[in-house]
Amino acid sequence: MNKGVMRPGHVQLRVLDMGKALEHYVELLGLIEMDRDDQGRVYLKAWTEVDKFSVVLREADEPGMDFMGFKVVDEASLQQLERDLQAYGCAIEQVPAGELNSCGRRVRFQAPSGHHFELYVDKEYTGKWGVDEVNPEAWPRDLKGMAAVRFDHCLLYGDELQATYELFTEVLGFYLAEQVIDADGTRLAQFLSLSTKAHDVAFIQHAEKGKFHHASFFLETWEDVLRAADLISMTDTSIDIGPTRHGLTHGKTIYFFDPSGNRNEVFSGGDYNYPDHKPVTWLAKDLGKAIFYHDRVLNERFLTVLT
């Protein structure tokens, strides 16, 4: 049921070297630098996004994800969500407006999986980058690299999947779009959505809490994914796997690493859902095909390399 949580809004990632990270996220992925703050954080966005930023990079001694933020439709919904989170037993932390440049107050909480999430209402609306608001052209002509269209979702590894599922569905209003279950019916992977998309955030069972698997960016076509693969080779960027297709979501995809070891995905296509759709189920015994539809064999690195 809709609780007013609209969509993924931002992710803050830790990087070991900001210069190298920007070479990757700006020159290769094609994000646009929008701002910097006095903590040294750099704010980026993909060109079709209407708000000022979606990716925040912070230099640190350890890579990984600080938090992922979701945009809420209005202040009344945010206040209700705060009450609901607390009633559910979830501790919340108030992050004041302006802690992230151009962003309103945020309500932060930790999911049972160990990951930190935030809800917020306000962020400066800068409009799509490089095109006019009225009579917009198809795309800006000065995009770089892969020309990522939008920040799409994160896949996170942690434990307590069932409790995380309950929090996201009952309190935050996500629904289960796709899942992997084992022979006992235990869910090992859950793809959760707020929209017609196959996932806005996804979780995979892992013994250690709070691990980051990847941040994903949307591209329009399979040809764009192939071109992304070309750019990965041209820049000698560390590749994980692809281009290939997933069984889960059926997205066409390639995975690669930023210079600090955080995994990125760019993908095109994928399944859609409406409220009358049942969750799509894959069986754990067929996990190879579920993850890599063509090879039908797991690349161990995909399951074990996390930040």
Add this chain to the structure above:
Amino acid sequence: MSNASYEIQEIISGQSFSCLPGQSVLRAMEAQGMHCLPVGCRGGGCGLCKVQVLSGDYRRGRMSCKHISSETVVQGLALACQVFPLSDLTIVSLRQLYEDKPDNKNH
């Protein structure tokens, strides 16, 4: 000297391979089709290619403090993707090739 390369010997596998100046030990291993070290993110982040350098000089790139703390640097602990040799090296892999996988339950 631009064509000089260094010899890297990994103790557990007994394998050795050459590494160009400026090339990481992990990339050199991969380039020669060897598998004595597990390959992860290649960015100093995931910790999979953790090694101990037993002898030799090298330059260190940036590595996650989660996997290589400042105290262990003096013991020669490093991630092979961020080890750039300045002489021949003897190393030992500290992570076996996915021996305890695939379900991650014993982590």
